[in-house]
Amino acid sequence: MDSRRFPFVDSMAGALLDADAVIVGWTPAAEELLAYRAEQVCGRPVRELLADRDSWPDLLAGYRDGVPWSGETVVRDGRGERLEIVFRVLPMARPASGDDPAHYLALGAPAALVARWRQDHAFTRELFLQDRVGLAVFDEQLRLVRTNTHLLPYSGVPVDLSGHRLADFLRAEDAEAVERHLWDVLRTGSPLVRAEERVRTLDDPRGGVVMAISAFRMQADGGRVIGLTALFNDVTEPHRARIRLELLHRATAAVGGSLSVTGTGEELASVLVPGLADRVVVDIAEAVFSGEEPGPDRDGFLLLRRTSVGDDDGPAGPAPGSPVLARAELAGTAGVDPEAAAAGRGPGELTVPLRARGLPLGRITARRDPGRLGFEPADLDLLREIAGRASLALDNARRYTREHRAAVGLQRSLLPPAEARTAAVTTAGVYLPTDPATGVGGDWFDVIPLSSARVALVAGDVVGHGLQATATMGRLRTAVRTLADLDLDPDELLVHLDDLVSQLVVEADEPDGDEWRARTRVDPVGATCVYAVYDPVSGRCSIAAAGHPPPAVVRPDGGVEYVALNPGPPLGVNGLPFEVTEIEPPQGGLLALYTDGLIEGGDGDLDQGMAELGRRLTDVMAADRPLRDCVRQVVSGLPAHRLADDVTLLLARIHRVPESDTAVWSIPADPAAVGGVRESASRRLREWGLEDLVFTTELVLSELVTNAIRYAGGPVEVRLIRAERLTCEVSDPSATQPRMRRARLTDEGGRGLYLVAQLTTRWGSRYTRHGKTIWAEQDLPAA
Structure with missing residues (x-):
């Protein structure tokens, strides 16, 4: 048989035979394998150990020819059991005198063990012949002992790697990152499975490759560590594909979570740097910021605003907010920036448009530094995909901006000026919506001049938020002003206002077959209101309330007391009469009207909220500041996060007519x-x-x-x-x-x-x- 079938000698049984095939020597390994001591077998023919002695003549082939031969046979050991072994017979050289008889060395091992040896040998041989998986054997000092092919698939790697360290041909930071994993394997014995690291050679200027590294420790007999084996698999393309997909998901989440035009541009730049580029500039059409549909001027130019600049080294070029003039077709096509191409920057810079529903919304310009690989087609496809999703987000933000401006404009037009001055009072008011993003709600205040130098002070609260509440607030404020022009007493005015709200409730409950109204139907209409009429000639103030918290009177010395009202039910509840309370506020003092959002704390304790409001009113009176500053100071202590409800505060400084x-x-x-x-x-x-x-x-x-x-x-x-x-x-x-x-x-x-x-x-x-x-x-x- 071919000697390559018997490649191992460790742990093999050995016997020394004479020219007549008589056992003259017996190794300890043979004693262990066959369970015969040396004195039991020495001097006996080797054929007596065979399970089938008739097969002996077949085993003698080549015995007299003086050449090595191999074979397989079955022996019976000292325990009487049959054992299939593979053997190898080696002729020994005669002494120079030629007088001594010939001797032969017979080696044997169990057939199953030899088969496993052969499999291990074949596996190792084939593994080192692979050219798609890098295989390297390191010694205990992480010096390369053997490799199957080049460790990396590009230039910069020595042909003969034996005795080299990774730092001899890899960049120091990359070699350190890889060796950190390998030292852990040597120290702990725990295998390493597919740890990904970027590796770059010292000679290659490109961006390197990403390797998936697996490793296991090698030990000799007795457990002594002799090194490790590592497998290097190039996963650059799958890695880049995964990175691109992750970047796409991050960009989608970033731009999709904002309804701000500026915020969308900033999020877009922050996501793309450094994942896709070293510098990103986002220019957005100026019209988008006001909610309008952008379009080129008569000369074909589109006015853009530099919205955000993302750069690893800090902003360069025009700062965010700077106007940029570009041709409309440049903002509407993808490809290499003509200016970049003229400057010789090549594929390191592309410009991708931002378009939605056929409208040019702006552009994204991405750039990579010279030391980094240029953009690949897959990178451009990714940038186009991100730009498409960002364009939808920008268009949503544009339309939201337009609707928001309209809603805020509507609500602001329904509120009076923040400050007013009459012969009777000097007033300052503030409105804070629950949701600052929408800026609309149903709370309101009003200052209405009446006849004979009198003035009406109003604060109201409509149930709910948003445009529906704002529209209801506008109707109620208009009704209050109309009724106030009739010079009605406060209780009579609230009776008429209660009738109006009751009619609105009936209208809201009546089906009219209007599908849009059915889809947009909200909670039933409800409101509270406090109405006060102050006469600066008599110094008297008449107040009535419908389910509203009582006004606060602040004396010039800072003392605060709440008007002892007997408030009626909220508007639109049951049509009960309202009661008027008359007070005489001190000249130079303050009258504070507010909505319940100002006194509702996190625990809903109104008494605690009213006490806190009283303390703040005392503080502003002691500060002797302008009334507009007093209003801001009172509400400045409110939490910066979302309020529990809309907040309205109206402060009126009391005057008298001499x-x-x-x-x-x-x-x-x-x-x-x-x-x-x-x-x-x-x-x-x-x-x-x-x-x-x-x-x-x-x-x-x-x-x-x-x-x-x-x-x-x-x-x-x-x-x-x-x-x-x-x-x-x-x-x-x-x-x-x-x-x-x-x-x-x-x-x-x-x-x-x-x-x-x-x-x-x-x-x-x-x-x-x-x-x-x-x-x-x-x-x-x-x-």
């Missing part, structure tokens, strides 16, 4: 008294320095007093108020409302109220507890 700026006369129901009141009023106007208003005021008073005496009887009260305007009031006990009409040419009368309306800024009438009051206002002359 007694010297009012005049009151009571006259009997006698037409002859009209002349006297005209003279008294004219005298008072001259004392006030309002000579320019004397003539007009005499005509107005003559008409109003004469009508009161003629149609209402007496007594009649006349009052002049000098505040922001000059107000003339005539009060009588009649509840009949006057009407202005256009008199015909043949009529002798009917032109009085028409004349009053033409001579004054505005006029009107209001019911009182004892009748009615007709009033007319005139602008004061410029100082």
Whole structure:
């Protein structure tokens, strides 16, 4: 047999035979294998050990020829058991004298063990013949002993690696990373399975390859570590594909989670650097930021805004926010940037468009440094895919921006100015939505000038958030202003407002077959409101509330107390009457109206929230700051995260009209008294320095007093108020409302109220507890 079938000699049984095949020597391994001691077999023919002695002649082939031969046979050991062995007979050289007989060395091993040896040999041989998997044997000092092929599939690796360390031909950081894994295997004995590391040779300028490294420790008999075997598999392409897929997922998640145009651009740049490029510039069309549809100008240019710059070495070129002018076709096509190509930068820079629904939204410019491999087709495909998904996100952000601006504009248009000043109060208000991103809700405040220098202060809260609540708020605010123009008392105004909300509830519950309304139907309409009327002449304030928290009164010394209201139910609940509470707030003090979002804490304890609000109001009063700063200071302590509810706060600083700026006369129901009141009023106007208003005021008073005496009887009260305007009031006990009409040419009368309306800024009438009051206002002359 071929000697290559018997490659191993360790642990093999050995016997020394003479020329007649008699055993003359026996090894300890033979004793162990066949269970015969040397004295039991020495001197006996070897054929006596065979299980089938008739096979002996076949085994003698070549015995006399003096050449080695191999074979297989079955022996019976000292335990009487049959054992199949493979043997090898080696002739021994005769002594030089030639007198000694020939001797032979017979070696044997169990057939199963030899078969396993042959398999191991074949496996090792074939493993080292592989050219797709790098195989390396290291000694205990991590020096290369043997490799099957080049360890890396490109230049920079020595032909003969025997005795080399990895650092001899790999970059130091790469060699250190690989050896760190191998030292762990040597130290612990735990196999290494597919650890991925990037390796680059010292001579090759390219980006290297990614290797999956597996390794196991080798030990000699007795457990002594003699080195390790490592397998290196090039997984560069699968690794790049996985990295690209992960980058795509990260980019999709990043740009898909933002409805901000700027935020989308910034997230896009941060994801692409350094995963895909060393520098990324995102330019977005200027129109996108305002929610408009972008398009080129007459010359074919599209105005872009440099939104974000991602760079490992810091920003370069125009900073974010800088305007960039580009041709529309450049923002709409993918490929190599013409400027980059002209500068010779080649495939290290591409420009990819941002487009959605046919609209050019901007572009992404990505660049790799010269020391890095240029973009491959797969990289460009990835950038196009990311740009496509980012374009959808940008278009969503653009449309959201447009809708958000419209919603915020609607809500802001429904709210009064944050600051106002009248003769009665100086006010400052603030509104904070629950969701700052949408900026819309149903809370509101209002400051409504009334007749005779009075003012109405309002705070309300509509159930829910968003545009539906904003629209309801707008309807209620308009209704309050309309009802306030009728000079109704606070309780009467809330009764009418309650009726309106009840109608809105009925409308919301009525099916009308409108599919859109059915899809967008929200919770039933509900609201709370507090309405206060302050008269700076009397210094009295009348307040009524519908399910709303009570206003707070802050004295000039900083003391705070809440108005002891008996609030009625929320608007639209059951139509119960409302109760009016009258107070006299101190001059120079504050009246605070608010919604429950300001006093609702995380635990919902309203008493604790009202105590905290009182403390803040005391602090701002002690600080003696402008009212707008006071409002900001009160709400500045609210949590920066999402509020539990919308917050509205209206602060009103109380003013009084001095007694010297009012005049009151009571006259009997006698037409002859009209002349006297005209003279008294004219005298008072001259004392006030309002000579320019004397003539007009005499005509107005003559008409109003004469009508009161003629149609209402007496007594009649006349009052002049000098505040922001000059107000003339005539009060009588009649509840009949006057009407202005256009008199015909043949009529002798009917032109009085028409004349009053033409001579004054505005006029009107209001019911009182004892009748009615007709009033007319005139602008004061410029100082």
